[in-house]
Amino acid sequence: MQAAARPKPRPTFVRKAGGARPNRRRDICPRPAREPATTLTRPAVLPGEDRFAMRHPIDPFTPAVELAAAIRRKEVSPVEVAVGCLQRTDRLDPLLNAFCHRADDDVLKAASAAADAVVRADSPDDLPPFHGVPLPVKDLLDVAGWPTTHGSAGADPAPAAASAPVVRRFVDAGFVLLGKTTTSEFGTVSFTESEALGISRNPWDPDRTPGGSSSGAGVAVAAGLAPLAHAADGGGSIRVPASCTGLVGLKPTRGRVTDATVDVEGLGTNGVLTRSVADTAAVLDVLARHDPAAWWSPPAPRRSFADAVTAAPPKGLRIGVLVDPPIDGLAVDPACLTAVDTTLRTLEAAGHHIVDVPLPLPPADELVSTFTTLWNVAAAGVELAHPDRVEPHNRVLREAARAVDSWAYAEAVKRSQHLSRRIVEAFVTGFDVLVTPTMACLPPAVGFWRTEGDDDPLAPLVKCYPLAVFTSLFNVTGQPAISVPVHHDDATGLPVGVQLVAAPWREDLLLQVSRTLERAHSWTGRRPALA
Template sequence: MALVTTSKEPSSKGRAVTAGQQAESDALGISRSPWDPDRTPGGSSGGAGAAVAAGMAPLAHAEDGGGSIRIPASCNGLVGLKPTRGLVTNGTVAVEGLGTSGMLTRTVADTAAALDVLARHDPAAWWSPPTPSSSFTAALETELSAGLRIGALTDSPIEGTGVHPACAEAVAVTLRTLESAGHHLVDTRLPLPPADELVSAFTTLWNIGGSGNEFADPDRIEPHNRALRAAARSIDSWSYAEAVQHTQQLSRRIVEAFLAGFDLLVTPTMACLPPHAGAWRAGAEDDPLMALVNSYPMGVFTSVFNVTGQPAISLPIHHDRGTGPPVGVQIVAAPWREDLLLQVSRALEVARPWAGRRLPVS
């Protein structure tokens, strides 16, 4: 995820940044999209996404702290579900609940089956809900009732970040399909807080996410990771505690408005097409944190729902100009409504099948 706040200084001093969305490193090389090797498979679970898209595995584990399940799903033409906060537990609570585990698959049925395995009560966890009383696979067999309230968000939550026409078209295609199935499009807008509020609180928490990682020789870390580590160390405990409280307050405001206005919200998964491999490095020789700034458009729609903890899924509903790169659409539901999210996703999969699409043969 790359929500970034910047100071007015030209250097990286005073800049709050988060982890990136590219699967590239000096040590291990560049991961590439099977759809177009000149483009990134996204990140941070880009390798998992590329493997599933290429047919190396039917599904793969992924983690999402700001979009790292949904972004690779969009880049690789896959289904990527970020579950509700706490539904799938980790060894520890990841970045104050912003992060969660999930999976990347080709079909909604595979996602439901995987979630049936992963969504289990963990009595040793810091927090963990009861195991769901019914399976998500069974939910797919229940006919979806018409009349859902469908909202849309197509303008970037962060002013100054444009939205590629293909990403906006993915939303339009989805809305037309849902409307034709008898669901109601509503004009209510999600009252998002000012971008600087959300970004500042999010990045303060996310920058500390690497605090449990110890290195024998920190000087050997790649430059942008070393810069992230330095930025994290500059955050004092009072600022961190404020950010914890602020993200919880923002989450409550957004979720309360969501519950009052929508059953589902449709947005682009990303504001851009999958960037070309290496594009994130522009300017990074002078300022290592520019690597994160450059990946900013990939996460502007996904990260807000890490703050709210709501379930959100990216579906491969569209391709740029028909045969170009995959373009995902994000659908968001109320907390704990993975069943509804999967039912709607399955209905879209039936109406606009994607499983039969094949990678281009070179």
């Protein structure tokens, strides 16, 4: 530990004129421009920061597990890490729009407290696993003292009184909450281009969408604004941004991650977007711990997911394939099929067996009807201060949900359970892992959902079918599914993900197979040009 030297001048932080960064934007179509800024100067040295010897510059793309280890070794300070994230956000976010709420003072106070805790700890093992690592939260979960907009201009802007259980789990694991990331309104579409939060853009090509609804989460991690980010998935909202932005995105099994309320229809779950399989596994160990306060919580796995990833991978797995969209009339982009073919060749070379076993899919209209009924009811559950400000497509969804009687809802739940049973049985008897494209298309252009003269309020939802057609099926069945970026399209320079699906509770198997692909394709070294 070095003796305290002359304090270094603190970096400055840029904030928009008028104080805190506003979390609403009205410029739907134009690219957000950098606004005039004022400079806010921090103290010369924050508590605990002078106690660390900076041995090497902080790479903004350092995996979270490695960053946590460096903090425990006192190679970097949590304050330095937080400062780096905030500075990159100041520089890149006026274009990309990953964050809808920033609380820099809260971030630096939490980072400073984390730095003090490192110094006071008798042993690095006394610290939680992600001590001092920054993590932003998707703006669908409450964080005490911060507003929750659900991506809507109709939300109550008052700060939340308490944090959601998942957020508390992140804090208990040592994460420094970095702010809140953008989402489509109520998370109902696969892009964020809203009156409330503006346009979120893909770091690989700012003229394209980063996917959604965890749009800001994908942008933040892909651009190096954060080492990882909270995300949530009710129809593909973790896996679609993962594919669009070149990340790893795991949707855990239904019920694996418990929260404050019971998601009766079981479509949605919480997770993270990361750059590496190891980070995803380590965070799942945090999120999947047994919750004694939940009405139902699965027992903790017998082996940690982090250990599963480092163990010898299984051999001789049966690998099924699905490349025909479950909804008729949709074509699959050749780049997405190339991602599947690359995956199959890699797994076959690793000693696994490609099997031709059909998936017992229901008729497309039955699948769409079942998903839509459950989805509408879930979207209608958000309480609003100004319902008249809701976007047109969500207004239609909420009205449709109110028209669903108890019998129709019960029928939708029953159909989803029968569907889940049939498909899961195929995994038991036919194959161990299913490979599909994550999306049927490459990330579309910003504004793709707009068609001149088309005043159909449901157009944003219909235009999202190619993005979520392969992912939403497994929200209905509740199975674990992961998107990994095995392919990079030379023609567009865009990453392309492939989806792996396993039987319920087999996240360990998905992570092991994903690690095999990661070793073969080395996606962790890929970075957008602007980063």
